[in-house]
Amino acid sequence: MLNRKLSVEEDFRQISDELTKIFSPNFLNELARKDLFLQRSSRFKPKDFIALCGFFNHQSGKKSLTQLCSVLASERNISLSTEGLNQRFCEAGVNLLKDVLSALILKHFLSDPLPSLRHPKIGRIRILDSTSFELPTFYLEKYFGYHKSGVRIQLEYELLKWELLHLVVQDQLDSDHVFAEEIMSTIRKFDLIIRDLGYLSYETLKSISEAEAYYISRATPKILAYVKDGMENFVRLDIEKIMEEMEIGETREIEDIYAGKGKLKIPRLILCKLTDEQTEKRLKRRDKKERKNGVEFY
Structure with a gap:
């Protein structure tokens, strides 16, 4: 069967119902009261606001207040003026969305x-x-x-x-x-x-x-690292030389090093020599990130 793109109304209805399955109405109402979004009884429930502006496949940002009010009227039989809906887009509404997002993130973790x-x-x-x-x-x-x-x-x-x-x-x-x-x-x-x-x-x-x-x-590849000799003098480690001597995939630990110009004591430095495949993946990921951030290559 071919996939059919849901209408705005169908999208809203499904997301609003799904929120109720994930969170009980009482839970959402308590969040809304805590954030001062819900201060008196209203037919416009917190789950309706959340579905309307947070889980609408980007449609809520493109719809006018009049269109959003029409969705509420047709799908929830809620009569709300454009000004009434506009007033819900406030600091309390932002805090409610943040709390719901936090709760959704934690839902993905083990209980x-x-x-x-x-x-x-x-x-x-x-x-x-x-x-x-x-x-x-x-x-x-x-x-x-x-x-x-x-x-x-x-x-x-x-x-x-x-x-x-x-x-x-x-x-x-x-x-x-x-x-x-x-x-x-x-x-x-x-x-x-x-x-x-x-x-x-x-x-x-x-x-x-x-x-x-x-x-x-993680440490920068060009980290300034030192160890102390028997006379308590600082001796700089040649990290690049150590890495060249290591086998592909080898891991080596160096204890009690001192890093940076201020020679901060670090209990342990762990070196791991990547495979060619791992190196290639990291270079591609770095290049993609730098191009995204506007770094030019010549």
Whole structure:
């Protein structure tokens, strides 16, 4: 049977009904009350607003208020003026959408903790990453991007209890390592911080150590690394030479190194020599990302 494109009304009806299957009406209403979106009884339910502006296959951003009100009238028998609907697009509405998104993300995770990952000296396992993409030009006054308008989404979750710690929408131009510095105050003793290379700065690693927490982070290939000799002198490691001596696929650990110009002590540096196939994939991924960000190749 051929696939038929759903009409706006059918799309809205299915998404609204699906939200009720995933979240109970009481759950959505409680979120809406917490965010001050729902302050009095109304036929226009939080699930209708969420389906209308968040899960409409981009149609809600193209439809006028009059058209959206028509959908509400025909599919939910809800009579709402264009001004009444316009007033729902406010800070409380934005907060409600954020909370629903957070809940949906957590729905994809396991419902039970992971006892096999627990360790007496690790309190939380925090994983932070970001993604960015461009937006239509009419968002330019709100979000700035590399070429026009764009956003960056920062998401951090805790692996043991499946808790969402941070979900922040920024300009696409905002830096990952700056965001890492901004959330330093949330790090607790015995936290294990797992981050990608974009968040790396020696100042941040030092702050994590001072907070008596742990970290796992990718390092730049041109890292300045030192070890101490028997006379307590710093001896620079030639990382490139070490990598040349390693076999394809080999992993090597170097303990008690000192990194960067400030010679920050790092308990362990792990080197892994990629296969040719892995190297090719990473180069293609890097080139694609740099072209997307406006880097020219000659």
